[in-house]
Amino acid sequence: MFIRPCYRRKDGRRHAYWALVESYRSERGPRQRTVAYLGQLDEAGRLGVKRAAKGNKKPGEQQLQLWEGDSPAPEWVEVDTTSVRVENQLAFGGPWLALEMIRKLRLDNFLKRTIPKGKEDIPWSLMAQVLVVCRLCNPSSELHIAEHYYRSTAMNELLGVPPEKVYDERLYRALDALLPHKEELEKHLKHRLGELFGLKYDLLLYDVTSTYFEGEARGNPLAQRGYSRDKRSDCKQVCIGLVVSQCGMPLGYEVFEGNRTDVTTVEEIVETMERRYGKADRIWVGDRGMMSKKNIEFLKSGNRRYIIGASKASLKQFEQQLLADDWRQIRKGLEVKLCQSPEGDEEVYILCRSSDRREKEEAMHRRFEQRIEQELQKIEASCQRRKWKKEVIDRRIGSVMAKNSRAAGLFEVDVQEATDGRATISWEKKDAWRDWAKLSEGCYLLRSNVKDWSSEELWKAYIQLTEAEAAFRIHKSDLKIRPIWHQREDRVLAHILVCFLAYVLWKTLHQIVQAAGLGDEPRRVLDELSKINMVDVVLPTRCGVEIRRRCITQPTDHQAILLQRMGLHLPRRKKD
Known part of the structure; x- marks a missing residue:
């Protein structure tokens, strides 16, 4: 670090002001940045700052730190307490927490390594992180991010991307740069999430939802009219098939035409996941919308195991079993029983009866x-x-x-x-x-070729489909995946990919919150820590100089407990 004079003409005279400047290396070569504006310093003040910036040159001793740890003898000044003020309040806690999740997933390093470098002023890896962080903390359009939200946050300090460099066209181009790496992203996240949380992928849950467009979406072959889960049959839509693990951690997804029925997507999604991650001894779980004779034959042909909801009409074949009293209660208000297949093949059926x-x-x-x-x-x-x-x-x-x-x-x-x-x-x-x-009434039927499990184990595996349903609910409510305003096919796919990555951050935070014993609601933790801000504290002094320090607000007791339990540490002050 070093101090640099800055000159300004005032009242016909040339005045010298001082700034503390730091040199650092970046991808684009050596750069300098201003750490603090020091105002008009006398000789003693300049010497004190120079000593702190220069550091201790004695052998074996570390350089003195300007902000933390040991520091040179302070230079005391008198502050006008009646004029102390706070300026430039920026949202810090939410973006900082999102970036901590990105670092845990090593997503920042992956994006930096994977997205090819060009002549762009700001690396696309950083702009991709901006999109994902904003989707998690304040989901909105790229235009809103550029013109409003980014400027109201401390992401400039956290990522080093100035607000004037963030505009809608650059964000759109970041979507284009991110999309080609979807498959590599999914592979990286699957491996990293398995490392962090010891996840097993022996039980895969599959479900389909839809999300609709605002606009005609002309020229986009994926945008079609079909059965709308959003009750918006007046709009074109796309269908999204999502595969998650038993705890709801996403493994991958595919986007289908809006008029595709659930049953026609099963073969494609199974083959895609097997091609991407290998054909292992997995159990596929789906609701009765996935069941068809063709799908059952496909799963059996590859020696794949499955648990699938059977149609309501299939209950007629088990009328005698419904009348019998040999039900097994596995929890209050829920009874199950195993039944042999009427065809006498390798399948078993699970009758379930729920009082609710x-x-x-x-x-x-x-x-x-x-x-x-x-x-x-x-x-x-x-x-x-x-x-x-x-x-x-x-x-x-x-x-x-x-x-x-x-x-x-x-x-x-x-x-x-x-x-x-x-x-x-x-x-x-x-x-x-x-x-x-x-x-x-209250009865439903499952069918499976897993014959070495009990009826309770089969039912518990099937009921985990609620995790896939919860994933769609979070995508639609918290991450605002709908409606889609983009019209081009590639931009639509990139928008869905950003929402998927934001959901991965959500589930990563969820796992950390659960492991810390903080409950099961990551949104409450994110909302609480989002109240932490970054501010400029301005201290007017007797000599007319204003001391400006950029600080992070002190966490409340509740916020401090959350951070301590999660093993996270706020920076003491902003570090440039």
């Missing part, structure tokens, strides 16, 4: 029954008031049944045409349907 699910289905059937009955009564009254054709009434009844299909099988409706051409309607309720509904 029974109450829910009973309420649904009751609600839909009431709706159908009310609508039929309205149609009957309309037929008495007005002469309707039989074809019109048939269509109205069909529409009512389609909207209330959960209880449509209960009603047998008869529409006749009277001698005067007037349609008449009558209906009755089928006792057989009601008896079956009462027997099967």
